[in-house]
Amino acid sequence: MAQQNEFVVVENGSVTTPKGFRAGGLHCGLKKTERNDLGVIVCDVPAAAAGVYTLNSFQAAPLQVTKESIAAEGKLQVMLVNSGNANACTGKQGEEDARTMRSLAAKAFGVPDHYVGVTSTGVIGELLKMDKVSAGIAGLPTRVSASDEGGEQFSQAILTTDLVKKTVCVKLTVGGQTVHIAGAAKGSGMIHPNMATMLGFITTDAAVSSAALQQLLNGVTDSTFNMITVDGDTSTNDMVVVMASGLAGNDELGEGHADWEAFAAGFRYVGEVLAKAIARDGEGATKLIEVSVVHAESEEAARAIAKTVIGSSLVKSACFGADANWGRIIAAVGRSGYPVNTETVDIRLGDIVTLEQSRPVKFDEEKAAAYLKGDFVLIHIDLHMGNSSATAWGCDLTYDYVRINAAYRT
Structure with a gap:
């Protein structure tokens, strides 16, 4: 483990390292290769949630569904993602498919629909093969794990032209309790400020309100994810979502809390590491x-x-x-x-x-x-x-x- 200011970098940590999170992935048939193309992060409890989204005028259907879910209570418990197909510019059918994915995931994991977020990445303008997606979602509950392997399988499931997985995890002390912040991301091409063809998923076991998370995520996005570019193209599906389980047992964080700045520093570090990893893995890049x-x-x-x-x-x-x-x-x-x-x-x-x-x-x-x-x-x-x-x-x-x-x- 490496020390970084007031937080410690956890080697080999993943989105499952924070308390309460499980993850997994599988191959459902959206990709021609056998690489995972469907993944999920599941929290044991409804987690405080926040999100930022692409500024492209053509926002993919899954983004609208995730926005609706977070807007309902400011919470998520399941985050579903597929790669190989963006479900973007697919009209009413695409919107129906995104909502069907949400409903199927809610049923599979036993949570209300509005506790499920959905996102997709891949080719624009093609309808999802919903028979394959539906079968894949049904198989996910047996594939999720709180182990690092679960995080590994999820990280594989979100990749498209990426050559490497992008993960990071830190821990710090908040109010005498150990708190973890972890992240996974994908992105390699169509990368440009104001979001990019990137998906980011950040988990933490800190107790922190949805409003405080949103404010923090907005600022961190501006200084990290919005400061990378590969090719000048901003995509239709870009999203970063944060889920906070609150299971670390700390007093709720927010501005004014004695440990807020330390938590924010760890959060910024996670964002910067993921952003730089996306830039380094730009399509065809050598440096x-x-x-x-x-x-x-x-x-x-x-x-x-x-x-x-x-x-x-x-x-x-x-x-x-x-x-x-x-x-x-x-x-x-x-x-x-x-x-x-x-x-x-x-x-x-x-x-x-x-x-x-x-x-x-x-x-x-x-x-x-x-x-x-x-x-x-x-x-x-x-x-x-x-x-x-x-x-x-x-x-x-x-x-x-x-x-x-x-x-x-x-």
Whole structure:
């Protein structure tokens, strides 16, 4: 276990580590491969819940169903997810199918319909094979477990073009009680700020109200999940859902609680780890790119500039080609939509200074190329304009990205 400020990272933890949670997955036949394509998280009690959703105007049917469920009481007990089919842009039939999934899961686990959330990911515009989904849901109760294996099976079930599972878990002390926060996510392509083709699931055994969870999730999303990009596309199904069982036994958390900031720090860490894992696993990616903007006039400006640079196809291509072309970086800074002082910008690639006070600095091209060939690239931008900062994450743009997406449906 590794210490991170006031919380501890739990190695090999999963969404089942917090008290009261079980999870599992199986292959129901939505994918051509035998990999799991149906998964579920189940809580022993109705859990305080919160969610954030894509800003794409075409929101998939499952998102509407999950919003309705959380709106009823601010609680969820079952979170159902399928991969291989997004159930997006599928009209009235898609809406009926999402509600049928909710009802079937509610019956399978013995809870009211409004305690069930539903989400889907995969190909857009194709109707679900409901015979396969229905049979799969019926088989889920025997496949859920409170063990790490249950979390593992769930993490596999949510993947599409992802190459790796994305999980994280931390623990901390709240009011003398041990509290866990864990997460699992999927995402590899169609990733862009304002959510992306990503699904995130966070569980905690802390006692915390739905309203406090929602406020915390909104802020964490803005600084983590909304600060990643792979390809500039925002999808129809993106969602992050949090469930809090309250079984840790602590006094209810909220702003003003002595341990609120410690809990929020652990929560932010979980969000950041999952967000960076999605960026690192971008389709065809060979490296994680981090853009750090400091001394901006406002946090809004810092975020916009960082996201503009990380989203630049030219910057991403230069990183793939190990070309220290700082001109592409400064051009992206200048088109962010926020004013900058064109006389005071510094740029570093790792610890290699390429621009100082908006003037080129002679640097070792071979050293810079060697740095850019690594699997992590830091682009540091100092605007010298104020006291605000922001960080964004993304990946390089490679030949494989085109190959993967040229034949996504086939």
